[in-house]
Amino acid sequence: MTTFTSGTRALVTGASSGLGLALAQQLARAGSRVLATDIHAEAPAELLAAGDVTYLTLDVTNDAHWDRAYTWVVENFDGLDLLFNNAGVAAGGRIELSEIDQWQWIIDINLLGVVRGCKQFVPMLKEQGSGHIVNTASAAGLVHAPTMSEYNA
Template sequence: MSIALDSRVLVTGAASGLGLALVHQFVERGGRVLATDVHAELPESLRGLDRVSYLTLDVTQDVDWARARDWVVEEWDGLDYLFNNAGVAAGGRIELSEMDQWQWIVDINLLGVARGCRTFTPMFKAQGSGHIVNTASAAGLIHPPRMSEYNAVKAGVVALSETLFHELKPFGVKVSVVCPTFFKTNLTDSLRGKDEAANASAAKLIDRAKLSADDIAARVMSGVSKGRHIILTDRDGKIAYAAKRFARPLYYSMMNKASIQMSKKD
């Protein structure tokens, strides 16, 4: 099943990274995109793109979500794809994390996705169609050490997506969850936490990643067009997830080895 021309798409976190790459993917396919982000003015990265409109949307604010829904109704009379993509990063050793950091990442990465799903589900049900695509992470399926906050919220996004996959299927609404590993992006710009060693390690993994946001976006589009529920975008994620599912001792060995290596650097 290919993605139809003239599809109506809303993307959160669309000004940079994977969100911006997804916008370009849909534009290339003749889609109409409502690109949203927290910026009050149209970001430079989105200027000059045909068939792209911009709306300020802070995913933690219900009033912003209501405004986005009203825009979609007034301008398009419906929506085909909702990409809950906006996200931030935090991590480190549990004893160095603070509760305001936990609240920040939960509000954006988990409750932001929940708000988007909650806002547009009635529309999708009424249409009898629609596709929700939630950006999680391989960290939502496998849980490496020193990533407590990030692992927890991304696992929550995976759980929410699976729940809605079953809940909305009788209404003709599809749900996918995207689970990439590290790729080149600006996620480190949002990185918070007092564990400087963990922050440096995450930044290094992102900087050394072979895949770009454009690479990941193309694979996401392939998975969406095929109607996949869990979209694993790269080899490392597929291997780690398979190990956890089918070779649990090997998976535990991998996680233990990673933890020991990290502890030696403390």
């Protein structure tokens, strides 16, 4: 298992709750400098209390938000070591009753949010010659829960 050294520069999407919150907190407690992001305007207090954490509102479906995050990373971290594309949403219901808008919402966040993050930061990581990207996925992609077709996709 990789051990993160003090000063590791990390960006975590979906950092206001769940796995993203736990990732950001653990990274900060291990001495990493963390840019924690989420769609919400304000960070949870327990996130900011974890250590060297800065919070930035980031809607992963919004290219301008990704541009702002990239600029922040360049100006404050001078590079990036870890990108955690973790933001995601779920919805359920019977397929014959589901709306296309719901499918588009889930795909834009869960799939294209990851694509946007990779497209934004891969050039930086290549130029640095270092860095890692972790794209969070759900086991639901392999083991399909009933009435969760949009999420399972």
